[in-house]
Amino acid sequence: MTLTAPLAALGANVLAALAMVGRIALFAGDTVSHLFRPPFYGREFLQALLHIGWLSLPVVGMTTLFTGGALALQIYAGGARFSAEAVVPSIVAIGMVRELGPVLGGLMVAARVASSIAAEIGTMKVTEQIDALVTLSTNPMKYLTLPRVLAATLAVPVLVGVGDVIGIMGGYMVGISRLDFNSAAYLKNTMDFLEVFDVVSGLIKGAAFGFIVALIGCYYGMNSGRGAQGVGRATKSAVVAASVLIFAANYILTELFFSA
Amino acid sequence: MIELTDVHKSFGPKKVLQGVTLSIPTATSMVIIGGSGTGKSVALKCVLGLITPDSGAITLDGKDTRKGDRDAFLARFGMLFQGGALFDSLPVWQNVAFRLLRGSLKRPKAEAREIAIEKLRRVGLKPDVADLYPSELSGGMQKRVGLARAIAAAPEIIFFDEPTTGLDPIMAGVINDLIREIVVEMGATAMTITHDMSSVRAIADNVAMLHDGVIKWTGPVSEMDNSGDPYLDQFIHGRAEGPIEAVR
Numbered sequence: 001m002t003l004t005a006p007l008a009a010l011g012a013n014v015l016a017a018l019a020m021v022g023r024i025a026l027f028a029g030d031t032v033s034h035l036f037r038p039p040f041y042g043r044e045f046l047q048a049l050l051h052i053g054w055l056s057l058p059v060v061g062m063t064t065l066f067t068g069g070a071l072a073l074q075i076y077a078g079g080a081r082f083s084a085e086a087v088v089p090s091i092v093a094i095g096m097v098r099e100l101g102p103v104l105g106g107l108m109v110a111a112r113v114a115s116s117i118a119a120e121i122g123t124m125k126v127t128e129q130i131d132a133l134v135t136l137s138t139n140p141m142k143y144l145t146l147p148r149v150l151a152a153t154l155a156v157p158v159l160v161g162v163g164d165v166i167g168i169m170g171g172y173m174v175g176i177s178r179l180d181f182n183s184a185a186y187l188k189n190t191m192d193f194l195e196v197f198d199v200v201s202g203l204i205k206g207a208a209f210g211f212i213v214a215l216i217g218c219y220y221g222m223n224s225g226r227g228a229q230g231v232g233r234a235t236k237s238a239v240v241a242a243s244v245l246i247f248a249a250n251y252i253l254t255e256l257f258f259s260a
Numbered sequence: 261m262i263e264l265t266d267v268h269k270s271f272g273p274k275k276v277l278q279g280v281t282l283s284i285p286t287a288t289s290m291v292i293i294g295g296s297g298t299g300k301s302v303a304l305k306c307v308l309g310l311i312t313p314d315s316g317a318i319t320l321d322g323k324d325t326r327k328g329d330r331d332a333f334l335a336r337f338g339m340l341f342q343g344g345a346l347f348d349s350l351p352v353w354q355n356v357a358f359r360l361l362r363g364s365l366k367r368p369k370a371e372a373r374e375i376a377i378e379k380l381r382r383v384g385l386k387p388d389v390a391d392l393y394p395s396e397l398s399g400g401m402q403k404r405v406g407l408a409r410a411i412a413a414a415p416e417i418i419f420f421d422e423p424t425t426g427l428d429p430i431m432a433g434v435i436n437d438l439i440r441e442i443v444v445e446m447g448a449t450a451m452t453i454t455h456d457m458s459s460v461r462a463i464a465d466n467v468a469m470l471h472d473g474v475i476k477w478t479g480p481v482s483e484m485d486n487s488g489d490p491y492l493d494q495f496i497h498g499r500a501e502g503p504i505e506a507v508r
Contacts, residue, residue: 039362124347131310132345136359136409137334 027219034139034146044147052113052148052214053155057162059112060105064163067100068092068170076179088179089186090193092171097194097202098258101164103250106209109156110242114217117148118238121221122231130222145218149211156210157203164202201257208253209246216242261286262307262417262449267316268473269302276302277313278473284466286321289443289450291460291481293495294470295504300453301342303470304419307451308337320417331364338410338448342422344402346394346409353390356380356408365413379408383438400431407435411442418443420452424459436462457496460484469495471504 071092079085121144124130133140168190175181217238224234262284269277276299284290292300305311307318309325318325325333346355356376360367367375377387383404394402403423410418423439424432436459443450443463452463460467461481468478469492477489484496494502 041362127343128341128345129347131305132339132341132347134310135308135334135337135339137331137363137365138358 023223024216024219027222028215030141031145031149031215031218034142035150037142039142041143041147044143045151048148048151048214049155051116052109052152052210053158056109056112056155056159059108060159060163061166063104063108064096064101064167065170067104068096068167068172069174071095071100071167072171072174072179076175085179086189088175088181089171089189092175093168093190093194094198096167096171097164097198099202099250099254101167102160102202102205102209103246105156105160105163105206106213106246106250107243109152109159109210110213110216110246111239113152114213114220114238114242115235117214117217118221118224118235119231121218122224122234125222125224126226126231140222145215145222148218149214152210152214153207154210156213157206160202160206161199164199197257201253204257205250205253208249212245212249213242216245261319261321262451263317263319264303264307265317265319267303267306267318268314269299269306269311270314275473277306277316280316280470280473280475282468282475282478284449284451286449287447288465289440289452289463290466290468291452291454291464292468292470293453293455293457293460295455295495298470299473300470301421304421304451304453308334308339308419335359335364335413336416337419338413338415338417339419340403340406340410340421340423342425344394344399344406346402346405348394351391351393352380352397352405353377355394355405356390356412358409359413375412376408379412380405382411382442383408384434399426400428400435403427403431403435404438407438407442411446414446415448417449417451418446420450420454420463422454422456423452423463424454424456429458432456432458433462439463455495457498460496471495 072088075088075091076085079087121130124144130140133143172186172190175186176183220234220238220241224230264280264282267277267280268275280299280303282290292303294300302311306313307325309330312326320333320336347358350358353373353376354361356379357372359365360372360375361369373390377390380387380389385401385404385408389397389401389405394405397405420439423435427435439450439452440463442448450463452459454460464481466478467481467484469476469489471491476491477487479487484492487493490503494504
């Protein structure tokens with residue numbers, strides 16, 4: 001092995017990663033372009049909306065409920081070190097709507113939806129259903145990808161909004177039952193310190209995360225390898241890539257929205 | 261008339277098609293035979309545009325298949341896939357009427373369902389199958405549904421990819437007879453790929469033998485047994501010895 005071998009391997013990996021980014025960017029551009037070119041498959045869009053939005057509600061709701069409760073306990077314990085226990089309601093509210101609601105909502109949807117989209121489309125590819133669509137004069141990008149991406153982009157902000165409310169309620173329940181907060185004072189503190197842009201920024205993040213989740217699920221499904229192993233690998237890669245991209249997009253959007 | 265002229269296609273270092281030249285006259289049934297992995301499916305998918313050839317020309321009635329209105333081009337075709345390729349999420353009748361429920365051939369839902377049931381009847385399935393899902397059907401029934409979908413929009417050209425693979429001999433015979441009947445009845449141009457010799461004799465007007473990425477022999481099915489071509493002879497008689505290497 002020569003001394004340059006590790007560098008060559010590193011270079012090859014970097015090039016492969018950049019090529020992947022390029023392919024995903026082209027895939028995203030192709031998907032969005034179909035939004036402006038008929039036909040549009042409304043039935044598939046509504047089905048995707050039901051699957052991605054409505055059916056993800058329980059998992060997002062449970063996640064944010066427990067996180068809101070845990071957040072209240074943590075802030076109370078941490079705040080007690082410098083006599084700042086009173087900030088619990090406002091920090092729970094701001095933390096949920098700006099950060100935890102969108103990120104946790106996005107991650108739970110990534111786990112549930114990116115995997116199922118990648119597995120479904122991957123199986124369709126392996127069993128020649130994608131080829132069958134083409135021979136039946138139906139563009140798979142229009143029929144499979146666009147409805148899912150559009151549905152996720154619209155549904156995840158709604159999930160995030162509902163998750164925010166449930167998360168704040170989780171904090172509220174812990175606050176009044178375990179931390180001896182007055183109910184009316186807790187709610188007043190929550191509302192007084194929460195600004196409209198806190199909520200809006202979280203919803204915009206939700207839309208971006210929804211777009212990422214469905215796009216990545218579709219990309220890996222459409223590019224799935226052959227057989228059960230190929231579909232399994234596509235599913236795993238979709239969840240990992242969607243999760244990492246959610247964290248990356250979260251940082252970029254936070255910089256854009258809140259950096260001084 | 262479908263014409264392939266000097267068509268090449270490689271996947272990485274693997275050269276699959278190395279100059280395929282073949283003509284399929286209108287309203288005739290061409291069966292392409294050859295061993296597994298010889299590029300039969302690739303040739304068929306190149307015609308449909310599912311795979312883009314590296315070089316060579318493919319024309320339909322003298323026009324380049326890669327140019328012009330793609331929807332209009334595909335509307336002339338029906339295809340039966342090897343595994344059926346039925347859409348799991350749709351009931352049988354919507355699979356059959358898929359092309360009639362959307363796009364340029366769209367019909368009212370009730371009419372599309374009626375046509376689907378008629379096509380199901382044509383392939384020997386009862387109307388009560390219409391509301392089942394593909395996963396509720398046996399392999400033979402799925403093939404029939406796939407066949408009904410292929411003929412639903414009365415295409416001029418029908419492709420059959422390994423139509424009898426995975427079926428018992430009786431069901432294979434039934435499917436072969438159905439294909440022959442339908443192709444004759446519709447006056448369609450048919451292109452079938454198979455290595456099932458009973459299918460070849462039941463379906464073909466003409467036969468082409470694909471090996472090593474080129475057509476080794478082509479001619480009427482009646483001349484197949486006396487072709488004098490060593491590749492074809494070895495293949496149709498299923499002999500281990502001959503010019504085609506048998507990996508053991």
